[in-house]
Amino acid sequence: MNGRLPVVLPPVPGELFSSWIARHAAFYGVPSLTMLRHCLPEAVSLHIADRTLSRDQAGRLAEMFSMDAKTVRQMTFANLQRTAHRFISKEPIQRCASCKSGTSDPGPILRCDLQGWRITCPHCSRPFQDSAQCDRGRPFDQYHAAALRGEKLLNDDAERDIQTWTSPLELARLLLMRRVPWPLPRDAELWRYRVLGVVITDLDDVIAREGSFPPSPKHPIVPLHIRPALLAGVAIVERVGPEMLQMLQAHTFGHNRNRFVAETDHLVNPAFGLPGPRQMQLI
Ligand SMILES: [Zn+2]
Structure with a gap:
């Protein structure tokens, strides 16, 4: 029409x-x-x-x-670039109480309500609230400054296609890959150990208390109260440089190690003056 x-x-x-x-x-x-x-x-x-x-x-x-x-x-x-789409939720996952105060109905949905890399409102800079309105504490408050740096890195990558020595969105996905802790834990609940836990050492305990951790490189939207850990992890790895990725490679094993190395060798090897990606072997 x-x-x-x-x-x-x-x-x-x-x-x-x-x-x-x-x-x-x-x-x-x-x-x-x-x-x-x-x-x-x-x-x-x-x-x-x-x-x-x-x-x-x-x-x-x-x-x-x-x-x-x-x-x-x-x-x-x-x-948005393809990787960023993985970080876009289907439904609103957060809200800014300041920007939406004064109305009983949900009101207009903003783009930022669906952005899985944000912890603050882009319109007033205040912290987001979980859209489910459940208060699960702020277990990563001590990483707040680094998390804000990570939020900006991811936002620049997603919205403006600005990257540093790598794509911060890809870094976030890599940090959500599984790792094998050493020594092996007695509970053997290996599903809950992520590469991110090497960088943010409080993460393992918080996830253990949660009882589940569904986010993965394929579904990288982390719950709002845990998201500062992921953002801070990205900011820390980005600041240290590709050398840190090599250290993180050593914490992965088997199929996960092959994938992690395959996705990071092109960044790690130039930093050490080595040629391109190595031939992969199944471990
Ligand atoms: Zn706001």
């Missing part, structure tokens, strides 16, 4: 594209997907549009909503 919409609701700062469409849907009294398909008949879902909205689609939407295409596309995650 063509034609400009008679009433357009301005996006709130940082609003997520699907939230903005949903508010129009509520205003016009139609389902959200119907609202989106009114503008983009080929749209499959709001979730997919949030991640893949093309320039052409943004241009068509901009025409109907009487605004510029860049503003429309900036509400999505379509510009």
Whole structure:
């Protein structure tokens, strides 16, 4: 369908594209997907549009909503590099109490509510709260300064494609790989030991108390109260340099070691004046 919409609701700062469409849907009294398909008949879902909205689609939407295409596309995650998409949650996982105070309903969803690398609100810099509103303490408060450094590194990588000697997002994934602790623990619960625990030594105990730790390199969104540990770990490894990755390689074993070495050798070897990646052997 063509034609400009008679009433357009301005996006709130940082609003997520699907939230903005949903508010129009509520205003016009139609389902959200119907609202989106009114503008983009080929749209499959709001979730997919949030991640893949093309320039052409943004241009068509901009025409109907009487605004510029860049503003429309900036509400999505379509510009993010591939690794960053793993850190985008399907649902809001955090909220800023300051930016959303005064309303009983959830209000507009912001892009930052879904960003799994953030611990602070980009609009007011205050700490995020868990969207489930459960207080699980702040076990990594002592790493706060390093965590803020890590948050900036990851945000620059995800949103601005700015990297240092490596991709901080890739570093975060590497730190979530499994490691083998030595000496071997008596409980033999090897699932809970991550490479990150070598850098942030309090991590093993916190995870042991939690009883589970689902995040992995494939699903790297860490719960908000544990996320400072991951961000601080990234900041520390980034500051020390590739030499630290070589030390971390020694804490991995078997299939995990092969994967870790394969993903880090191209960074480690130049730091030691060695040629490129070595031939892998199954251990
Ligand atoms: Zn805020």
